[in-house]
Amino acid sequence: MAEYRLTAPLKEEDAAKLRIGDKVLLSGVIYTxxxxxxxxxxxxxxxxxxxxxxxxxxxxxxxxPTPPREGKVIGAAGPTTAxxxxxxxxxxxxxxxxxxxxxxxxxxxxxxxxxxCKAVYFGATGGAGxxxxxxxxxxxxxxxxxxxxxxxxxxxxVDFPLxxxxxxxGGDLYIEGRKKWEKK
Amino acid sequence: MRTLNAAQIxxxxxxxxxxxxxxxxxxxxxxxxxxxxxxxxETGIDVIKQLKENAAIAAKGEVPYCQDTGTAVLFVxxxxxxxxxxxxxxxxxxxxxxxxVGSFLRKSIYKDPLRRVNTGDNTPAVIHYSIVPGDKVRxxxxxxxxxxxxxxxxxxxxxxxxxxxxxxxxIDTVSQGGANACPPLVVGVGIGGNFEKCAILAKKAxxxxxxxxxADPFYAELEEEFKTKCNNLGIGPMGLGGTxxxxxxxxxxxxxxxxxxxxxxxxxxxxxxxxxxxx
Numbered sequence: 001m002a003e004y005r006l007t008a009p010l011k012e013e014d015a016a017k018l019r020i021g022d023k024v025l026l027s028g029v030i031y032t033x034x035x036x037x038x039x040x041x042x043x044x045x046x047x048x049x050x051x052x053x054x055x056x057x058x059x060x061x062x063x064x065p066t067p068p069r070e071g072k073v074i075g076a077a078g079p080t081t082a083x084x085x086x087x088x089x090x091x092x093x094x095x096x097x098x099x100x101x102x103x104x105x106x107x108x109x110x111x112x113x114x115x116x117c118k119a120v121y122f123g124a125t126g127g128a129g130x131x132x133x134x135x136x137x138x139x140x141x142x143x144x145x146x147x148x149x150x151x152x153x154x155x156x157x158v159d160f161p162l163x164x165x166x167x168x169x170g171g172d173l174y175i176e177g178r179k180k181w182e183k184k
Numbered sequence: 185m186r187t188l189n190a191a192q193i194x195x196x197x198x199x200x201x202x203x204x205x206x207x208x209x210x211x212x213x214x215x216x217x218x219x220x221x222x223x224x225x226e227t228g229i230d231v232i233k234q235l236k237e238n239a240a241i242a243a244k245g246e247v248p249y250c251q252d253t254g255t256a257v258l259f260v261x262x263x264x265x266x267x268x269x270x271x272x273x274x275x276x277x278x279x280x281x282x283x284x285v286g287s288f289l290r291k292s293i294y295k296d297p298l299r300r301v302n303t304g305d306n307t308p309a310v311i312h313y314s315i316v317p318g319d320k321v322r323x324x325x326x327x328x329x330x331x332x333x334x335x336x337x338x339x340x341x342x343x344x345x346x347x348x349x350x351x352x353x354x355i356d357t358v359s360q361g362g363a364n365a366c367p368p369l370v371v372g373v374g375i376g377g378n379f380e381k382c383a384i385l386a387k388k389a390x391x392x393x394x395x396x397x398x399a400d401p402f403y404a405e406l407e408e409e410f411k412t413k414c415n416n417l418g419i420g421p422m423g424l425g426g427t428x429x430x431x432x433x434x435x436x437x438x439x440x441x442x443x444x445x446x447x448x449x450x451x452x453x454x455x456x457x458x459x460x461x462x463x
Contacts, residue, residue, distance in 0.1 A: 066248050077251055081364050103364070103366070104331075104363060128235060129248055130247040174423050177418075181418035181426050182417060
Protein backbone atom coordinates (compact mmCIF):
# COMPACT_ATOMS: atom_id res chain seq x y z
CA MET A 1 0.00 0.00 0.00
CA ALA A 2 1.71 3.12 -1.26
CA GLU A 3 1.04 6.76 -0.49
CA TYR A 4 0.88 9.41 -3.20
CA ARG A 5 0.26 13.11 -3.68
CA LEU A 6 -1.43 13.57 -7.05
CA THR A 7 -2.85 16.40 -9.11
CA ALA A 8 -6.12 16.43 -11.06
CA PRO A 9 -6.76 16.31 -14.01
CA LEU A 10 -4.96 12.95 -13.77
CA LYS A 11 -2.26 11.82 -16.13
CA GLU A 12 -2.78 8.38 -17.65
CA GLU A 13 0.32 7.01 -15.87
CA ASP A 14 -0.88 8.36 -12.50
CA ALA A 15 -4.22 6.60 -12.79
CA ALA A 16 -2.59 3.40 -14.08
CA LYS A 17 -0.05 3.01 -11.28
CA LEU A 18 -2.57 3.12 -8.43
CA ARG A 19 -3.63 -0.07 -6.68
CA ILE A 20 -6.35 -0.80 -4.13
CA GLY A 21 -5.43 0.21 -0.61
CA ASP A 22 -3.11 3.02 -1.77
CA LYS A 23 -3.59 6.31 0.07
CA VAL A 24 -3.79 9.43 -2.08
CA LEU A 25 -3.86 13.13 -1.23
CA LEU A 26 -5.43 14.72 -4.30
CA SER A 27 -5.08 18.39 -5.25
CA GLY A 28 -6.16 20.31 -8.32
CA VAL A 29 -9.41 20.66 -10.24
CA ILE A 30 -12.24 18.14 -9.99
CA TYR A 31 -15.92 18.24 -10.98
CA THR A 32 -19.05 17.28 -9.06
CA UNK A 33 -21.90 15.33 -10.62
CA UNK A 34 -24.67 13.04 -9.41
CA UNK A 35 -27.43 11.03 -11.09
CA UNK A 36 -29.29 13.84 -12.82
CA UNK A 37 -26.12 15.59 -14.05
CA UNK A 38 -24.67 12.29 -15.33
CA UNK A 39 -27.84 11.64 -17.27
CA UNK A 40 -27.56 15.04 -18.95
CA UNK A 41 -23.85 14.65 -19.75
CA UNK A 42 -24.49 11.30 -21.44
CA UNK A 43 -27.48 12.74 -23.33
CA UNK A 44 -25.30 15.57 -24.66
CA UNK A 45 -22.57 13.10 -25.67
CA UNK A 46 -25.20 11.04 -27.49
CA UNK A 47 -26.21 14.14 -29.43
CA UNK A 48 -22.54 14.83 -30.28
CA UNK A 49 -22.66 17.97 -28.17
CA UNK A 50 -19.73 19.15 -26.07
CA UNK A 51 -20.06 18.14 -22.40
CA UNK A 52 -19.92 21.03 -19.88
CA UNK A 53 -16.35 20.15 -18.86
CA UNK A 54 -13.26 18.71 -20.52
CA UNK A 55 -13.50 15.01 -19.71
CA UNK A 56 -9.92 14.19 -20.68
CA UNK A 57 -8.09 13.17 -17.49
CA UNK A 58 -11.01 14.44 -15.45
CA UNK A 59 -11.89 13.35 -11.93
CA UNK A 60 -15.58 13.39 -11.06
CA UNK A 61 -16.74 13.57 -7.45
CA UNK A 62 -20.19 12.21 -6.65
CA UNK A 63 -21.43 14.73 -4.09
CA UNK A 64 -24.47 16.85 -3.24
CA PRO A 65 -23.21 19.40 -0.71
CA THR A 66 -25.13 21.41 1.88
CA PRO A 67 -25.47 25.14 1.06
CA PRO A 68 -22.48 27.33 2.02
CA ARG A 69 -22.67 29.87 4.82
CA GLU A 70 -22.00 33.47 3.91
CA GLY A 71 -18.42 33.95 2.76
CA LYS A 72 -17.77 30.19 2.52
CA VAL A 73 -17.23 28.34 -0.75
CA ILE A 74 -19.26 25.21 0.04
CA GLY A 75 -20.98 23.35 2.88
CA ALA A 76 -20.57 19.75 4.05
CA ALA A 77 -19.35 17.77 1.06
CA GLY A 78 -18.94 14.04 1.67
CA PRO A 79 -19.35 11.41 -1.06
CA THR A 80 -22.64 9.82 -2.08
CA THR A 81 -23.25 6.15 -2.97
CA ALA A 82 -21.63 5.36 -6.32
CA UNK A 83 -23.93 2.65 -7.64
CA UNK A 84 -26.52 5.19 -8.80
CA UNK A 85 -23.95 6.45 -11.31
CA UNK A 86 -22.98 2.98 -12.58
CA UNK A 87 -25.25 3.28 -15.60
CA UNK A 88 -23.31 6.33 -16.86
CA UNK A 89 -19.72 5.91 -15.63
CA UNK A 90 -18.42 3.56 -18.40
CA UNK A 91 -19.43 6.06 -21.09
CA UNK A 92 -17.56 8.86 -19.32
CA UNK A 93 -14.45 6.71 -18.97
CA UNK A 94 -14.57 6.03 -22.72
CA UNK A 95 -14.58 9.80 -23.18
CA UNK A 96 -11.43 10.24 -21.12
CA UNK A 97 -12.52 10.46 -17.47
CA UNK A 98 -9.69 9.01 -15.37
CA UNK A 99 -11.00 9.13 -11.83
CA UNK A 100 -14.19 8.82 -9.79
CA UNK A 101 -14.53 9.79 -6.13
CA UNK A 102 -17.44 8.33 -4.17
CA UNK A 103 -18.26 5.53 -1.75
CA UNK A 104 -19.67 2.01 -2.08
CA UNK A 105 -19.48 -0.91 -4.45
CA UNK A 106 -19.50 -0.68 -8.27
CA UNK A 107 -21.01 -3.09 -10.78
CA UNK A 108 -19.06 -5.29 -13.20
CA UNK A 109 -19.55 -2.96 -16.19
CA UNK A 110 -17.89 -0.11 -14.30
CA UNK A 111 -15.04 -2.34 -13.14
CA UNK A 112 -14.47 -3.59 -16.69
CA UNK A 113 -14.45 -0.04 -18.04
CA UNK A 114 -11.83 0.89 -15.41
CA UNK A 115 -9.58 -1.87 -16.74
CA UNK A 116 -10.24 -1.05 -20.41
CA CYS A 117 -9.81 2.72 -20.01
CA LYS A 118 -7.13 2.68 -17.27
CA ALA A 119 -9.22 4.63 -14.80
CA VAL A 120 -9.34 4.61 -11.01
CA TYR A 121 -12.07 4.66 -8.35
CA PHE A 122 -11.21 6.56 -5.18
CA GLY A 123 -13.12 6.09 -1.95
CA ALA A 124 -13.67 9.17 0.20
CA THR A 125 -14.91 8.72 3.75
CA GLY A 126 -18.70 8.68 3.63
CA GLY A 127 -20.29 11.07 6.08
CA ALA A 128 -17.08 13.04 6.63
CA GLY A 129 -18.74 16.13 5.15
CA UNK A 130 -17.14 18.67 7.48
CA UNK A 131 -13.64 17.21 7.16
CA UNK A 132 -13.75 17.18 3.35
CA UNK A 133 -15.16 20.72 3.33
CA UNK A 134 -11.74 21.87 4.58
CA UNK A 135 -10.01 20.48 1.46
CA UNK A 136 -12.18 22.49 -0.94
CA UNK A 137 -10.76 25.94 -1.60
CA UNK A 138 -12.96 27.02 -4.50
CA UNK A 139 -16.35 25.99 -5.88
CA UNK A 140 -18.16 27.31 -8.90
CA UNK A 141 -21.34 26.07 -10.57
CA UNK A 142 -20.48 25.56 -14.24
CA UNK A 143 -23.58 23.76 -15.57
CA UNK A 144 -27.14 22.62 -14.82
CA UNK A 145 -27.74 25.23 -12.14
CA UNK A 146 -31.41 24.23 -12.03
CA UNK A 147 -30.37 20.96 -10.35
CA UNK A 148 -29.51 22.79 -7.10
CA UNK A 149 -27.23 20.61 -4.93
CA UNK A 150 -26.89 18.31 -7.97
CA UNK A 151 -25.58 21.00 -10.35
CA UNK A 152 -22.11 20.48 -11.81
CA UNK A 153 -19.51 22.32 -9.79
CA UNK A 154 -15.87 22.88 -10.59
CA UNK A 155 -13.94 22.40 -7.36
CA UNK A 156 -10.40 23.23 -6.44
CA UNK A 157 -9.15 20.85 -3.80
CA VAL A 158 -6.02 20.62 -1.70
CA ASP A 159 -4.88 17.32 -0.16
CA PHE A 160 -8.27 15.62 -0.40
CA PRO A 161 -7.70 12.33 1.53
CA LEU A 162 -8.67 9.31 -0.59
CA UNK A 163 -8.16 5.55 -0.63
CA UNK A 164 -7.97 3.64 -3.90
CA UNK A 165 -10.95 1.25 -3.81
CA UNK A 166 -10.95 0.20 -7.48
CA UNK A 167 -7.98 0.01 -9.86
CA UNK A 168 -7.23 -0.62 -13.53
CA UNK A 169 -5.95 -4.12 -12.74
CA GLY A 170 -9.47 -5.10 -11.73
CA GLY A 171 -8.84 -4.81 -7.99
CA ASP A 172 -11.83 -4.11 -5.74
CA LEU A 173 -11.12 -3.20 -2.11
CA TYR A 174 -14.76 -3.83 -1.13
CA ILE A 175 -14.13 -7.49 -2.01
CA GLU A 176 -10.46 -7.89 -1.07
CA GLY A 177 -10.65 -5.91 2.19
CA ARG A 178 -13.59 -7.90 3.40
CA LYS A 179 -12.04 -11.23 2.43
CA LYS A 180 -9.05 -10.42 4.59
CA TRP A 181 -11.08 -9.74 7.74
CA GLU A 182 -14.08 -12.04 7.39
CA LYS A 183 -14.39 -14.68 10.16
CA LYS A 184 -16.24 -17.74 8.92
CA MET B 185 -56.07 19.58 31.21
CA ARG B 186 -52.70 21.17 30.50
CA THR B 187 -52.41 23.53 27.53
CA LEU B 188 -49.37 23.58 25.27
CA ASN B 189 -48.88 26.12 22.50
CA ALA B 190 -47.94 24.61 19.14
CA ALA B 191 -45.31 27.35 18.71
CA GLN B 192 -43.31 25.80 21.58
CA ILE B 193 -43.22 22.55 19.64
CA UNK B 194 -41.97 24.38 16.55
CA UNK B 195 -39.16 26.06 18.50
CA UNK B 196 -38.06 22.87 20.22
CA UNK B 197 -37.95 20.89 16.97
CA UNK B 198 -36.10 23.67 15.12
CA UNK B 199 -33.48 23.74 17.87
CA UNK B 200 -33.02 19.98 18.07
CA UNK B 201 -32.97 19.45 14.29
CA UNK B 202 -30.32 22.10 13.65
CA UNK B 203 -28.23 21.01 16.65
CA UNK B 204 -28.17 17.36 15.59
CA UNK B 205 -26.86 18.18 12.10
CA UNK B 206 -23.72 19.61 13.69
CA UNK B 207 -23.41 17.55 16.87
CA UNK B 208 -23.76 13.82 16.60
CA UNK B 209 -24.75 12.12 19.87
CA UNK B 210 -22.06 11.71 22.57
CA UNK B 211 -22.82 8.02 22.71
CA UNK B 212 -21.80 7.67 19.04
CA UNK B 213 -18.52 9.48 19.78
CA UNK B 214 -17.92 6.99 22.62
CA UNK B 215 -18.76 4.29 20.09
CA UNK B 216 -15.96 5.61 17.84
CA UNK B 217 -13.51 5.52 20.76
CA UNK B 218 -14.47 1.92 21.42
CA UNK B 219 -14.16 1.16 17.69
CA UNK B 220 -10.59 2.55 17.71
CA UNK B 221 -9.74 -0.12 20.29
CA UNK B 222 -11.56 -2.96 18.53
CA UNK B 223 -10.61 -2.24 14.92
CA UNK B 224 -7.70 -4.31 13.65
CA UNK B 225 -7.39 -3.03 10.07
CA GLU B 226 -5.08 -0.07 9.48
CA THR B 227 -7.39 1.35 6.82
CA GLY B 228 -10.32 0.90 9.20
CA ILE B 229 -8.51 2.80 11.96
CA ASP B 230 -7.73 5.61 9.48
CA VAL B 231 -11.43 5.87 8.64
CA ILE B 232 -12.51 6.05 12.29
CA LYS B 233 -9.85 8.71 12.97
CA GLN B 234 -11.34 10.75 10.09
CA LEU B 235 -14.83 10.33 11.54
CA LYS B 236 -13.65 11.60 14.93
CA GLU B 237 -11.93 14.57 13.32
CA ASN B 238 -15.02 15.21 11.20
CA ALA B 239 -17.20 15.24 14.33
CA ALA B 240 -14.86 17.73 16.02
CA ILE B 241 -14.93 20.09 13.00
CA ALA B 242 -18.72 19.85 12.67
CA ALA B 243 -19.16 20.57 16.39
CA LYS B 244 -17.77 24.06 15.81
CA GLY B 245 -21.13 24.74 14.22
CA GLU B 246 -20.16 25.96 10.76
CA VAL B 247 -20.35 22.83 8.61
CA PRO B 248 -22.77 19.93 9.19
CA TYR B 249 -21.33 16.50 10.07
CA CYS B 250 -22.64 15.00 6.82
CA GLN B 251 -23.99 16.62 3.65
CA ASP B 252 -27.01 14.31 3.76
CA THR B 253 -28.78 16.03 6.63
CA GLY B 254 -31.54 13.48 6.26
CA THR B 255 -35.27 12.98 6.31
CA ALA B 256 -36.78 14.38 9.50
CA VAL B 257 -38.43 11.44 11.30
CA LEU B 258 -40.39 12.11 14.46
CA PHE B 259 -42.01 9.82 17.00
CA VAL B 260 -44.51 12.06 18.77
CA UNK B 261 -46.09 10.82 21.99
CA UNK B 262 -48.92 13.09 23.05
CA UNK B 263 -50.11 12.79 26.66
CA UNK B 264 -53.88 12.37 26.81
CA UNK B 265 -54.11 15.17 29.40
CA UNK B 266 -52.50 17.85 27.25
CA UNK B 267 -54.39 20.06 24.83
CA UNK B 268 -52.38 21.53 21.99
CA UNK B 269 -53.25 25.05 20.93
CA UNK B 270 -52.75 25.31 17.19
CA UNK B 271 -52.17 22.79 14.42
CA UNK B 272 -49.73 20.15 15.68
CA UNK B 273 -48.67 18.80 12.29
CA UNK B 274 -48.09 22.28 10.87
CA UNK B 275 -46.08 23.16 13.96
CA UNK B 276 -43.84 20.13 13.55
CA UNK B 277 -43.20 20.83 9.87
CA UNK B 278 -42.55 24.50 10.63
CA UNK B 279 -39.85 23.41 13.11
CA UNK B 280 -38.23 21.23 10.46
CA UNK B 281 -38.45 24.04 7.89
CA UNK B 282 -36.82 26.55 10.26
CA UNK B 283 -33.91 24.22 10.98
CA UNK B 284 -33.20 23.15 7.41
CA VAL B 285 -33.56 26.60 5.85
CA GLY B 286 -32.04 28.60 8.71
CA SER B 287 -29.11 26.35 9.58
CA PHE B 288 -27.77 25.72 6.06
CA LEU B 289 -28.84 22.08 5.94
CA ARG B 290 -29.48 20.19 2.71
CA LYS B 291 -33.04 19.99 1.47
CA SER B 292 -33.44 16.41 0.32
CA ILE B 293 -37.20 15.89 0.11
CA TYR B 294 -39.06 15.48 -3.18
CA LYS B 295 -42.75 16.39 -3.14
CA ASP B 296 -43.72 13.36 -5.20
CA PRO B 297 -41.82 10.05 -5.50
CA LEU B 298 -42.19 9.78 -9.27
CA ARG B 299 -42.45 13.39 -10.40
CA ARG B 300 -39.43 14.35 -8.28
CA VAL B 301 -39.43 18.06 -7.56
CA ASN B 302 -37.71 19.28 -4.39
CA THR B 303 -40.00 20.93 -1.80
CA GLY B 304 -37.13 23.29 -0.97
CA ASP B 305 -37.41 23.14 2.81
CA ASN B 306 -37.02 19.45 3.68
CA THR B 307 -40.68 19.10 4.65
CA PRO B 308 -42.88 17.18 5.02
CA ALA B 309 -41.41 15.22 7.92
CA VAL B 310 -42.29 11.58 8.48
CA ILE B 311 -44.31 11.61 11.70
CA HIS B 312 -45.50 8.72 13.89
CA TYR B 313 -48.03 9.73 16.55
CA SER B 314 -49.15 7.91 19.62
CA ILE B 315 -51.44 8.85 22.49
CA VAL B 316 -49.99 8.05 25.92
CA PRO B 317 -51.00 8.66 29.56
CA GLY B 318 -49.89 11.92 31.22
CA ASP B 319 -49.78 15.62 30.34
CA LYS B 320 -46.47 15.85 28.48
CA VAL B 321 -45.49 15.69 24.82
CA ARG B 322 -42.42 13.56 24.17
CA UNK B 323 -40.76 13.65 20.77
CA UNK B 324 -37.95 11.49 19.47
CA UNK B 325 -36.36 13.26 16.52
CA UNK B 326 -34.15 11.55 13.98
CA UNK B 327 -32.38 12.95 10.90
CA UNK B 328 -32.20 9.79 8.84
CA UNK B 329 -29.68 9.50 6.02
CA UNK B 330 -30.91 8.27 2.65
CA UNK B 331 -28.02 6.01 1.64
CA UNK B 332 -28.38 3.73 4.64
CA UNK B 333 -32.18 3.82 4.41
CA UNK B 334 -31.86 2.40 0.87
CA UNK B 335 -30.05 -0.67 2.26
CA UNK B 336 -32.94 -1.53 4.62
CA UNK B 337 -35.30 -4.50 4.16
CA UNK B 338 -38.43 -6.21 5.46
CA UNK B 339 -39.49 -9.85 5.20
CA UNK B 340 -42.56 -11.84 6.25
CA UNK B 341 -40.97 -15.05 7.57
CA UNK B 342 -42.86 -18.21 8.37
CA UNK B 343 -43.06 -19.11 12.08
CA UNK B 344 -41.17 -22.31 11.22
CA UNK B 345 -38.19 -20.20 10.09
CA UNK B 346 -37.80 -19.40 13.79
CA UNK B 347 -34.91 -17.62 15.43
CA UNK B 348 -32.45 -18.98 12.83
CA UNK B 349 -34.52 -17.40 10.06
CA UNK B 350 -34.46 -14.05 11.85
CA UNK B 351 -30.71 -14.28 12.38
CA UNK B 352 -30.03 -15.16 8.76
CA UNK B 353 -32.19 -12.33 7.44
CA UNK B 354 -30.56 -9.71 9.67
CA ILE B 355 -27.00 -10.83 8.92
CA ASP B 356 -27.70 -11.22 5.16
CA THR B 357 -29.16 -7.71 4.98
CA VAL B 358 -26.05 -6.24 6.61
CA SER B 359 -23.81 -8.49 4.51
CA GLN B 360 -25.36 -7.32 1.23
CA GLY B 361 -25.94 -3.65 1.94
CA GLY B 362 -23.60 -2.78 4.81
CA ALA B 363 -20.66 -1.55 2.75
CA ASN B 364 -22.82 1.03 0.96
CA ALA B 365 -24.53 2.30 4.11
CA CYS B 366 -21.53 4.14 5.66
CA PRO B 367 -20.34 1.73 8.35
CA PRO B 368 -19.74 1.57 11.28
CA LEU B 369 -23.53 1.15 11.38
CA VAL B 370 -26.34 1.23 13.88
CA VAL B 371 -28.65 -1.62 12.89
CA GLY B 372 -32.30 -1.32 13.91
CA VAL B 373 -34.22 -4.58 13.93
CA GLY B 374 -37.99 -4.91 14.32
CA ILE B 375 -39.40 -8.35 15.07
CA GLY B 376 -43.14 -9.07 15.22
CA GLY B 377 -46.22 -6.87 14.93
CA ASN B 378 -47.57 -6.93 11.39
CA PHE B 379 -46.25 -5.58 8.07
CA GLU B 380 -46.24 -1.85 8.93
CA LYS B 381 -45.73 -2.18 12.68
CA CYS B 382 -42.57 -4.16 12.08
CA ALA B 383 -41.00 -1.43 9.94
CA ILE B 384 -41.83 1.19 12.59
CA LEU B 385 -40.24 -0.99 15.28
CA ALA B 386 -37.06 -1.19 13.20
CA LYS B 387 -37.00 2.60 12.82
CA LYS B 388 -37.45 3.03 16.59
CA ALA B 389 -34.57 0.63 17.12
CA UNK B 390 -32.36 2.48 14.62
CA UNK B 391 -32.95 5.76 16.49
CA UNK B 392 -32.32 4.26 19.96
CA UNK B 393 -29.09 4.86 21.89
CA UNK B 394 -26.33 2.38 21.07
CA UNK B 395 -25.62 2.13 24.81
CA UNK B 396 -29.12 0.97 25.70
CA UNK B 397 -29.87 -2.76 25.47
CA UNK B 398 -33.34 -4.30 25.11
CA ALA B 399 -34.98 -4.54 28.56
CA ASP B 400 -35.76 -8.23 27.99
CA PRO B 401 -32.54 -10.22 28.66
CA PHE B 402 -33.51 -12.69 25.92
CA TYR B 403 -33.45 -9.94 23.29
CA ALA B 404 -30.48 -8.14 24.89
CA GLU B 405 -28.50 -11.34 24.39
CA LEU B 406 -29.71 -11.59 20.81
CA GLU B 407 -28.56 -7.99 20.20
CA GLU B 408 -25.04 -8.91 21.36
CA GLU B 409 -25.02 -12.08 19.26
CA PHE B 410 -26.14 -10.21 16.11
CA LYS B 411 -23.51 -7.54 16.75
CA THR B 412 -20.72 -10.13 16.93
CA LYS B 413 -22.00 -11.86 13.79
CA CYS B 414 -22.19 -8.56 11.87
CA ASN B 415 -18.66 -7.64 12.92
CA ASN B 416 -17.41 -11.08 11.84
CA LEU B 417 -18.55 -10.25 8.28
CA GLY B 418 -15.29 -8.30 7.82
CA ILE B 419 -16.99 -5.37 6.06
CA GLY B 420 -15.29 -2.87 8.37
CA PRO B 421 -15.39 0.95 8.50
CA MET B 422 -16.64 2.35 5.15
CA GLY B 423 -16.73 -1.22 3.81
CA LEU B 424 -12.98 -1.29 3.16
CA GLY B 425 -12.39 -4.36 5.34
CA GLY B 426 -12.06 -4.59 9.10
CA THR B 427 -13.38 -5.84 12.38
CA UNK B 428 -15.87 -3.06 13.24
CA UNK B 429 -18.88 -3.09 10.91
CA UNK B 430 -21.55 -2.14 13.46
CA UNK B 431 -21.55 -0.02 16.61
CA UNK B 432 -24.70 -1.75 17.83
CA UNK B 433 -27.66 -3.89 16.83
CA UNK B 434 -30.83 -2.66 18.54
CA UNK B 435 -33.92 -4.87 18.60
CA UNK B 436 -37.54 -3.82 19.23
CA UNK B 437 -40.34 -6.39 19.38
CA UNK B 438 -44.14 -6.56 19.42
CA UNK B 439 -46.76 -9.31 19.67
CA UNK B 440 -47.80 -10.88 16.38
CA UNK B 441 -50.36 -13.12 14.67
CA UNK B 442 -49.90 -16.89 15.11
CA UNK B 443 -49.14 -17.40 11.41
CA UNK B 444 -46.64 -14.53 11.22
CA UNK B 445 -43.00 -13.71 11.91
CA UNK B 446 -42.27 -10.32 10.31
CA UNK B 447 -38.70 -8.98 10.51
CA UNK B 448 -37.50 -5.54 9.42
CA UNK B 449 -33.93 -4.26 9.30
CA UNK B 450 -33.50 -0.49 9.22
CA UNK B 451 -29.87 0.44 8.75
CA UNK B 452 -28.52 3.70 10.16
CA UNK B 453 -25.12 5.10 9.17
CA UNK B 454 -22.47 6.34 11.62
CA UNK B 455 -24.22 9.74 11.47
CA UNK B 456 -26.91 8.29 13.73
CA UNK B 457 -28.45 11.65 14.58
CA UNK B 458 -31.26 11.53 17.10
CA UNK B 459 -32.51 13.51 20.05
CA UNK B 460 -35.32 13.62 22.57
CA UNK B 461 -37.63 16.51 23.40
CA UNK B 462 -40.03 16.59 26.36
CA UNK B 463 -42.49 19.48 26.64
